[in-house]
Structures are given as structure tokens and as C-alpha cells.
Amino acid sequence: LxxxxxxxxxxxxxxxxxxxxxxxxxxxxxxxxxxxxxxxxxxxxxxxxxxxxxxxxxxxxxxxxxxxxxxxxNGTTTELTSTTSETHPPTEEPTLEPSTTETPPPNTLTECGQTIQTDSGYIQYKLNQNYSAGELCAFIIRLDRYTGCDFTLEETGVFNSSSDTITVFRISEQEQALPLVKLDRHSPIAYFLYSTFAVVFKTTSNAGTGFRLRFESRNTLSTKIPGTMLVYNNQTSTPLRFPLNPNGGSEWDAIIITSGAKLITNPESTLQLMVYDFFVNPDCNSWFNVHSFDGTTAKFEGRVCGLNKKALAFNTKGLFIVLFYKSSISTEDYLGSIEWFETTTNITSQN
Known part of the structure; x- marks a missing residue:
């Protein structure tokens, strides 16, 4: 444990x-x-x-x-109380210098790997602070009640949008290719249908500061399949088994995997994802969809759904977006698993 x-x-x-x-x-x-x-x-x-x-x-x-x-x-919350009756004279409060860092508004993601389920909010990453070269910072947004979302890049210190990019992916249950748009100071607005999105900030230079991105639903009510959103920026110690909720019905999970929230720059290294296929029925009612993104190009690596009955290896210099879907007609409590690690082994990606 x-x-x-x-x-x-x-x-x-x-x-x-x-x-x-x-x-x-x-x-x-x-x-x-x-x-x-x-x-x-x-x-x-x-x-x-x-x-x-x-x-x-x-x-x-x-x-x-x-x-x-x-x-x-022992399962009981303990209040912290003083054990002495000693008193002290009041302490003069220090005078605080005005802060140069803007306080994020409510419903704001500020650190790589954070996820949120809400109908409006912000991603505010290193706003007015210098970022480093080689970052690959991912966030996941899932609208709570509604579908359809407007994205507005309100502030940005990114000047070289060819090397340092803010990419929004639309993630849905059935699509193989993930629609995406890159936002910058010249094209700061986008709209996507559906309700789950990944935002990825990729840098190859350190010649800029961060950004604030606002997202807001259009208040169209939508019924959603239960599921979990997770971003892993570290290696797994044991395989992650699916379904994540073995006692539930339908399930749809979105998992993003990176190597320390960074691009892999070592020419001999890759981030390797192993997908273990244990789907009982090879009819693809339940499945994994595997996508990769190297910071520039998004690629659909393949669907795993009972046709292989073996372990498949995928490799990238960037990140993986893994989508798992369990149909309501699937009753198995184990359909497959994934694990990932940085490796120097040169293995060709499976398609």
C-alpha cells in the first residue's frame, strides 16, 4: 500500500x-x-x-x-490548544510591502498537472514570471454541468509563439484525432464543443513570461459519463489498472502522462507507455485510445480494445493523452492497465 x-x-x-x-x-x-x-x-x-x-x-x-x-x-480530529497560561504583550504588526504577484481569481489552476471540474475559471501559469526552456505543462478542464466552452487568452508574456505555445485540445469519448487550437496574442480566442479539454504549455526558449487563460461554458446543459481526470508528471511504480472504479457502470477517464512536466531533450531517451490488453470481448465496446503530443505535432497512436491480447509499447519525446472508456455492458472488473517510464531503449511505436 x-x-x-x-x-x-x-x-x-x-x-x-x-x-x-x-x-x-x-x-x-x-x-x-x-x-x-x-x-x-x-x-x-x-x-x-x-x-x-x-x-x-x-x-x-x-x-x-x-x-x-x-x-x-485514532480517527478523531484534535483541536490545537495552548498548554500554558503565559501571556505576552501584543506584537506590532509588520508593514508589508505591496506584492508584485497578482492574486489568482477563484477557480484558477496555477501549477502543472492540476485538473478542475467547473463551468468557468482560469489557468494562470507563471503570470509576470519568467518560464524555463523545455517545459511541458499540462492541465485538464472538465465542465461541471454544461457543454461548449469559450477560451480567451487574457494576458500573455509569450512573444515567440512559434517556439513557445499554448495548445487547447478537445477531448471526447469517440474521436480518434483530437481537435486542437493554438492560442497566442494574435489569435487569443477559441470555442470548442463538448466538455473536457486539455491545455498544454510547451516552451523551447526562456524568452518570455507566463499567461492567464479564461474558460467559460455557454450554459448548455449536458449529461456526462462519470470518470476521473488525472495528470501524472512522474514514473509509475505499479501499473494503473482499469476500470478505476471496478464496481461502477459506464466510465470515461482522461489521463495525461509527462516526464516531469518537461520535454525529453536527450536524443537517446523517450517516454515509454506500456498498455496491457486484457479486454475480454474483441468488439471494442470498451477501449483505450492513446494519443501523443511532442509539443508540435499531435498523433493518434492507436486504439487498444481486445484485438491484441498483449502488451503494446508507445514512445514520445513529449506527453501521452490516454482515454479509457468502459461501456455499460462491460461487467469485468479488470480490462487492462498502463505503466510508463523514461527509457533509452529504442522501441518503435505501435500503431
Whole structure:
């Protein structure tokens, strides 16, 4: 079992299925997927509520004081109290210099690998800060109730849009080729149908600063297949098994995989994805779709759905977008798995 440390208590990730654990920082929580722990963050200014397993306004999470969750001992939340009656004279508050960093608005993603489910919000990455060459920073957005989304690049310090790009992908259940658009100061607006999107910031220079991208739905109600959005920027220690929720019905998951949120520049190295095909019925009612993006070109690598009955290897210098779909008629609790790692082995991608 993999563990996450929450003050004095070690909380274990269950080895099967999906679960959510509280984090000492009330704005964060732990997503456990088949024993693998991934750190996630609530949209600002929300706190994670372990009673409802949702991000909520701070007044609904009264145990969080100043954004910190109190220690947990033997399943009981312990309030922190002073053990002495010593008093001290009031301390003069320091004079703060004005901050040069703009506070992000609510529902804002600010770090590589974050995901969000909401109908409007922002991605604000290194705004007014210099970025580094070789970044490959991915985010996933899933609209909560609606379908159809407007994207507006409100601010950008990216001047060389040929080398440093902001790419928005539309992700849907059935499409093999993922429609995409690149946003820059000359073309800052785009609209996409459907409700799940990946945003990827790729840099090959360090001659600029970050950006703020606003997204907003058009308030068209939509029914969605339940699923999970995850971004992994590290190597997997054990294969990730699907379906992620073995006791559920239909499932649709979007997984992005990178090598440390960076492009691989070593000519002898690649990010390798292994897909293990254990689909019982080779009728492709349930499947994996594998896409790669090297920062410039997006490629549909192939669909895995019971026709191979073996492990398939895919390679990229950039990232993978893996989509898993489980049909409601599939009753198996194991259909396949994936694992990934950076390798120097020269293996030709499967198609």
C-alpha cells in the first residue's frame, strides 16, 4: 500500500478503486487510484471537505483554521490548544510591502498537472514570471454541468509563439484525432464543443513570461459519463489498472502522462507507455485510445480494445493523452492497465 502523511496519522491508499483523502493543507487533497496517491488542489478559494468528498467554501469546513487541517489521532480530529497560561504583550504588526504577484481569481489552476471540474475559471501559469526552456505543462478542464466552452487568452508574456505555445485540445469519448487550437496574442480566442479539454504549455526558449487563460461554458446543459481526470508528471511504480472504479457502470477517464512536466531533450531517451490488453470481448465496446503530443505535432497512436491480447509499447519525446472508456455492458472488473517510464531503449511505436 502507498501512504500519504497527514500530520500524526498515516492514511493508507486502498489498493483497489478510487478514494479521496484529506491533506494537511485544506486547499489540497489526495486522490488514491488503485493504491497510487496523487496530490490534487481545490479551485481557489475552496477547501476540501472529507465528509462530502467535494471542494467547498471555507465556512463549510469549520475544522480548517487558517487553511490548515488539525491533527488526526485514532480517527478523531484534535483541536490545537495552548498548554500554558503565559501571556505576552501584543506584537506590532509588520508593514508589508505591496506584492508584485497578482492574486489568482477563484477557480484558477496555477501549477502543472492540476485538473478542475467547473463551468468557468482560469489557468494562470507563471503570470509576470519568467518560464524555463523545455517545459511541458499540462492541465485538464472538465465542465461541471454544461457543454461548449469559450477560451480567451487574457494576458500573455509569450512573444515567440512559434517556439513557445499554448495548445487547447478537445477531448471526447469517440474521436480518434483530437481537435486542437493554438492560442497566442494574435489569435487569443477559441470555442470548442463538448466538455473536457486539455491545455498544454510547451516552451523551447526562456524568452518570455507566463499567461492567464479564461474558460467559460455557454450554459448548455449536458449529461456526462462519470470518470476521473488525472495528470501524472512522474514514473509509475505499479501499473494503473482499469476500470478505476471496478464496481461502477459506464466510465470515461482522461489521463495525461509527462516526464516531469518537461520535454525529453536527450536524443537517446523517450517516454515509454506500456498498455496491457486484457479486454475480454474483441468488439471494442470498451477501449483505450492513446494519443501523443511532442509539443508540435499531435498523433493518434492507436486504439487498444481486445484485438491484441498483449502488451503494446508507445514512445514520445513529449506527453501521452490516454482515454479509457468502459461501456455499460462491460461487467469485468479488470480490462487492462498502463505503466510508463523514461527509457533509452529504442522501441518503435505501435500503431
Amino acid at each position: 502507498h501512504t500519504s502523511i497527514a500530520f500524526a496519522q498515516l492514511e493508507e491508499c486502498p489498493s483497489d478503486g478510487i478514494s479521496y483523502l484529506p491533506h494537511p493543507d485544506c486547499t489540497r487533497y489526495i486522490i488514491c487510484v488503485n493504491g497510487e496517491a496523487t496530490d490534487a488542489e481545490c479551485p481557489r478559494p475552496l477547501y476540501y471537505n472529507p465528509r462530502t468528498e467535494h471542494c467547498e467554501f471555507p465556512e463549510n469546513v469549520p475544522e480548517c483554521v487558517g487553511g490548515t487541517r488539525p491533527p488526526v489521532f
